[in-house]
Amino acid sequence: MNASTFAARVTISTESDLVSAVTSALGAMKGPLHGGAPSGVIDLLDEIETEDRIDAVIADKLDRGEKIMGFGHRVYRTEDPRSVILRKKCQELQGEDAWLDLAVAAETRIIEQLNQRKPGRALYTNVEFYAAAIMRSIAMPTQLFTPTFSVARIVGWTAHALEQQQDNVIFRPQSEYVGK
Numbered sequence: 001m002n003a004s005t006f007a008a009r010v011t012i013s014t015e016s017d018l019v020s021a022v023t024s025a026l027g028a029m030k031g032p033l034h035g036g037a038p039s040g041v042i043d044l045l046d047e048i049e050t051e052d053r054i055d056a057v058i059a060d061k062l063d064r065g066e067k068i069m070g071f072g073h074r075v076y077r078t079e080d081p082r083s084v085i086l087r088k089k090c091q092e093l094q095g096e097d098a099w100l101d102l103a104v105a106a107e108t109r110i111i112e113q114l115n116q117r118k119p120g121r122a123l124y125t126n127v128e129f130y131a132a133a134i135m136r137s138i139a140m141p142t143q144l145f146t147p148t149f150s151v152a153r154i155v156g157w158t159a160h161a162l163e164q165q166q167d168n169v170i171f172r173p174q175s176e177y178v179g180k
Contacts, residue, residue, distance in 0.1 A: 004028040004035065004153065005160050010171040012161040021161040022154060029150050032069075038132035038145045040069030045102060045133070054109045062117050068110055070129025072121075079124040086130030093137075103133035 001009075008025040012018065029035035048057045061068060073080055087107070090100045107125050114123045135145055 002034065003031070004150075005157060008157040008161050009164045012164045013168055013170045015168070015170075018158065018161055022157055025153070025157040026150055029153070030146055035146045035149045037069055037126075037128040038135065038149075039142050040067075041129050041132035042136055042142055044069050045099070045106060045136075048102065048106055051102060051105045054106050055113070058110050058113050062113065068114065068123075070132065071110060071114060071125055072123045073126045077122045080126045082127035083125045083130055086127065086134060087125065090130055090133060097137045099137045100133055103130065 004025040007028040008021040011024040012021040032040055044057075048054050058068065087104070090104055093100050094104060095101065107129065111123075111125065114121070131149075132145065135148070136142075140148070
């Protein structure tokens with residue numbers, strides 16, 4: 001289960017209210033490793049700037065051990081089916097928008113470098129990569145990316161919270177102290 005849905009279920013499991021559960025989900029969604037990831041993609045593509053800089057920027061990031069935002073997924077070990085749909089739309093628009101052209105070119109070269117540098121790792125393009133490119137191409141302000149994703153998820157968070165309430169058991173994760 002994704003982080004925001006888990007946060008909603010944990011909160012409602014304490015017998016808190018539905019608004020608090022959704023608020024918890026929103027807090028998780030804001031993080032750069034979840035719903036905030038498209039902003040990281042924008043930063044990456046802004047840094048690349050032009051097609052001739054793709055290889056150098058990605059190589060530098062990989063040399064420093066940085067994550068390449070928009071690639072890899074905690075759940076999908078194959079291509080994210082949502083990214084396949086968005087990629088197709090971007091490819092249909094090639095030549096009409098320089099930003100989308102850069103995203104399509106960057107994806108191909110980034111995957112090549114990831115395959116060379118991290119053989120055997122299933123690092124495919126995720127939905128945030130092309131979602132960010134599309135939202136940027138329509139001039140959506142980056143501060144609206146996460147709220148846009150969140151609005152679409154509120155119904156799901158609410159459904160999970162209501163399901164949790166039906167046969168509730170509080171979430172109590174186990175932890176093991178390993179310090180001194």
